[in-house]
Amino acid sequence: MASRHLLNPLAPLGVPSPSALDGIPQELERDLRAYGALLVQQAGIMLKASQVVMATAQVLFQRFWFVTSLKHFGIRDVGMGALFLASKLEEAPLRIRDIVNCFSYLDALVAYCSSPPYPPASTFEAYAPMDYFATEFYDRKDAMVIAEMQILKRLAFQTQCGLPxxxxxxxxxxxxxxxxxxxxxxxxxxxxxxxxxxxxxxxxxxxxxxxxxxxxxxxxxxxxxxxxxxxxxxxxxxxxxxxxxxxxxxxxxxxxxxxxxxxxAGAEDEGVKRDSVWKRAGRIPVTKAGVRELLAGDGSGDADRTPR
Structure with missing residues (x-):
């Protein structure tokens, strides 16, 4: 048992997460965890990353929220950082600008596409990337690099990820x-x-x-x-x-x-499943400011329908 834990460091069972200690309801934490991991997966698919890279990034993403609160970091930034880090750990590095553009595309999709299903990944080819000299691009790039450093720091560089x-x-x-x-x-x-x-x-x-x-x-x-x-x-x-x-x-x-x-699950055509997922995703905040605003509101999720 000990050797398995060394290969895949685990959080203790029965201990409240930092988010729970900060007053974030279980349902909201599940939403944020699921949506952040989903963003990682979809960005990885569009970037033609291997399943190992995407899965490693999602494990790092899930592990991160047992050492810090969802009030302190946004799921979008941590998702970008986890995917960037995982691609390097698996020796299949992804370019920073490609990751930033993928997450920007997914943000725009959820914000403005009111009737899923989610379009095929090839649609991303027609997406106009943001200006690389624009403030938004630099802000997102800096947020991703900071998130990667925070993942390493808060996980004490324990990046071994066993996959099932x-x-x-x-x-x-x-x-x-x-x-x-x-x-x-x-x-x-x-x-x-x-x-x-x-x-x-x-x-x-x-x-x-x-x-x-x-x-x-x-x-x-x-x-x-x-x-x-x-x-x-x-x-x-x-x-x-x-x-x-x-x-x-x-x-x-x-x-x-x-x-x-x-x-x-595992069906060749997961359109119905993806339909319901993206409908709910439009109600989930991807930034720490959005989470705090949602908690300060009535808790219905209407306070932050669009990623910011």
């Missing part, structure tokens, strides 16, 4: 489920979506993979039974039933909150 994908492949083979293509695709989708929750910073990557298998088998039609004899299946993978169920519940709560259907 290798465990998922091995576990599916052990359970003799690797040949079920639809099931494998859904498991992969659940692993991706779990990166939008706090789970990667709380549980070992193997537990995330097991929770994905648990959800996928339960949601299959008909459900696929996992072996409970001579011993329950999860005991073979150095975890407990409570841990698997807790991680699964974290993802299901996010789906319910965002109006998504868990059966869409």
């Amino acid at each position: 994908y290798g465990h998922l492949v091995n576990y599916l083979q052990v359970l003799e489920l690797a040949g079920e293509n639809d099931l494998v695709r859904r498991c992969w989708g659940f692993c991706n979506d779990l990166l939008q929750t706090a789970a990667p910073a709380l549980y070992p990557q193997g537990t995330l993979a097991l929770a994905s298998i648990y959800l996928a088998t339960r949601l299959s039609t008909p459900p696929i039974a996992l072996p409970l004899e001579p011993v329950p299946w999860w005991t073979h993978f150095d975890t407990t039933e409570d841990e698997v169920v807790d991680v699964a519940e974290m993802l299901l709560r996010l789906y319910r909150q965002w109006g998504s259907d868990p059966r869409d």
Whole structure:
């Protein structure tokens, strides 16, 4: 167990996050975590970054919010910094100006596109980049570089990020489920979506993979039974039933909150799922000023509908 923790430093369970101590409601924190991770993922897709880069960036992003509050940093800036840092850690560096332009495009999309679905990534090719000598560009670039430095500083340079994908492949083979293509695709989708929750910073990557298998088998039609004899299946993978169920519940709560259907996870066409996600995203502040304004208002989310 200790070696797994060294590969993927984890936050203690049952301890309130800095955001919770600052009075940020759980639902708002889940929204901010999910939306920031979603921005990282979409920017990575548009920049043709590898899945490893995007997943590493999301793990760093989730981990960061266990050492600082969402009142002190904006999710957009930290998302940019995490993606920039992850691209260097995985030796596939992305250009600063490309990251800034991608996040600027996504901001504009959420602010002005009132009727999703989200357009294909190729639409970004037609996006007019901001003036590289403009104050806005320099402000965003500086914010990204500062966020990268803050991630390194506050995480004490603990940037090792274990990912669940290798465990998922091995576990599916052990359970003799690797040949079920639809099931494998859904498991992969659940692993991706779990990166939008706090789970990667709380549980070992193997537990995330097991929770994905648990959800996928339960949601299959008909459900696929996992072996409970001579011993329950999860005991073979150095975890407990409570841990698997807790991680699964974290993802299901996010789906319910965002109006998504868990059966869409890993589907080739996730248009319906993405539709509901971007509708809710327009109500979520991406800056620390927006978060503070939202908390000072009535809490309905109407105080900050557009990213600023």
